[in-house]
Amino acid sequence: MDLRNLLWWWWTLPAGLASVGYACALAGLTRAQRAVWVTARVVEVHPPGHGESGERGIPVTIVYQDPGTGREFRLRHENRRGDRVLVAWVGQEFPVRFPRRRPERFLLMLDSEGRTSGTGGPNCMVILLVLGLVVQSFFAWDWQRGLICVGGLLLLVVALSRDGAYARARAAQLAGGVTVQGRVVAVTQDVHADGEGGESVSHACVLAFTTHEGVEVTALCSRGIADIGRSLGREVAVRYAPADPSLLTTDPDHEHRERASHVRFVSTLLVAGSAAIGLGVLCLRHSCPFT
Numbered sequence: 001m002d003l004r005n006l007l008w009w010w011w012t013l014p015a016g017l018a019s020v021g022y023a024c025a026l027a028g029l030t031r032a033q034r035a036v037w038v039t040a041r042v043v044e045v046h047p048p049g050h051g052e053s054g055e056r057g058i059p060v061t062i063v064y065q066d067p068g069t070g071r072e073f074r075l076r077h078e079n080r081r082g083d084r085v086l087v088a089w090v091g092q093e094f095p096v097r098f099p100r101r102r103p104e105r106f107l108l109m110l111d112s113e114g115r116t117s118g119t120g121g122p123n124c125m126v127i128l129l130v131l132g133l134v135v136q137s138f139f140a141w142d143w144q145r146g147l148i149c150v151g152g153l154l155l156l157v158v159a160l161s162r163d164g165a166y167a168r169a170r171a172a173q174l175a176g177g178v179t180v181q182g183r184v185v186a187v188t189q190d191v192h193a194d195g196e197g198g199e200s201v202s203h204a205c206v207l208a209f210t211t212h213e214g215v216e217v218t219a220l221c222s223r224g225i226a227d228i229g230r231s232l233g234r235e236v237a238v239r240y241a242p243a244d245p246s247l248l249t250t251d252p253d254h255e256h257r258e259r260a261s262h263v264r265f266v267s268t269l270l271v272a273g274s275a276a277i278g279l280g281v282l283c284l285r286h287s288c289p290f291t
Contacts, residue, residue: 011136014129021122030118032097037116040064040096040108043074045088047186047206047218050232054188054204057084058220064096066103073103082107087219087246130156144283151276154269164266167259173241174249182209182238182250184231188220203228207250209238217245224251 024030044061048054059078066073077085082096085108095112098105109115134153138146186206191199204222211217217240225231240248249255 008136008140011129011132014125014132018122018125018129021119021125025117025119025122032116032118034100035097036067036100036103037095037097037112038064038067040094040106042088042090042092042094045090045218046076047208048188048220050186051189052186053190054206054220054222055190056080057086058088058206058218060085060088060092062094062096062108064103064106068101069103071103073106075104075106077106077108083110085110087217087248089215089217089245091215092246144280147276147280147283151273151278151280154273154276158266158269158273161266163262167262170247171255171259173243173247174239174252174255177239177241177247178212179237179239180209180211182207182219182236184225184234184236187229187232189229201229205231207236207238209240211240211245212242215245217248219246219248221250224249224254 021030025033028034040062041064042060043063046059046061048056048058056078059076061074061076063072063074065071085094095109096106097109098107130153134146134149137149184205185208188204188206190202192202193199202222204220205225205228207219207221207225209217209219219238222228225234225236236250238248238250239252
């Protein structure tokens with residue numbers, strides 16, 4: 001078998017890795033399934049100081065218990081230990097996972113939904129497999145059928161996307177939210193080097209506010225506030241969801257623009273996918289050989 005023929009069997013690698021991953025998930029052998037999952041509670045919030053880096057989010061000290069030994073652990077979390085915390089308050093609860101018999105090696109998970117099965121890797125392999133098969137369809141068949149496959153892929157992305165449902169749920173919670181006054185207590189600064197030897201500076205503001213229930217919340221905001229670099233000490237109106245203060249906004253108009261942008265993006269995918277399928281079918285039926 002020469003190299004050209006061997007390349008036609010590229011799909012066996014992602015397909016094989018996906019199969020192994022799903023088999024391990026069914027057998028309960030993935031890292032996420034073998035880990036211990038507990039609920040941690042925030043006992044201290046350490047907001048970044050003015051001029052410090054905001055890349056690590058808001059460091060917090062959490063407390064959780066090892067169910068195997070009953071021992072309680074009080075450890076500080078930063079970005080290196082799992083997800084980055086952008087909104088924090090004392091008493092906030094997060095899912096935490098750690099290897100068995102190694103409770104000090106925790107990873108903080110802001111959301112455990114879909115992450116306890118350990119199928120993230122196999123799912124990525126399936127995505128690569130589908131993308132590769134769509135590209136290969138142009139060479140294995142003809143460009144018309146390849147165009148139909150591209151359109152089908154775009155429609156599949158629209159069908160599987162959960163961003164719209166998340167945006168609607170967020171909008172519904174914020175619509176019934178409460179508005180309070182917050183204050184910018186610090187502005188973080190991060191310097192990034194570009195590929196041409198230059199530097200760019202990004203800012204985020206550390207926003208503090210108290211909910212109507214008396215909970216003191218600290219949030220790291222990188223958008224929704226004009227001229228962030230000079231916002232230290234500014235009073236800002238904050239709208240938050242009473243059931244979950246981590247759902248907040250300082251610019252309701254920005255939220256509306258984000259939702260409108262998402263609707264336009266999904267609509268564009270839907271129209272492009274439908275058009276690609278329609279054009280492919282039309283050219284097949286009328287033997288239109290564009291070259």
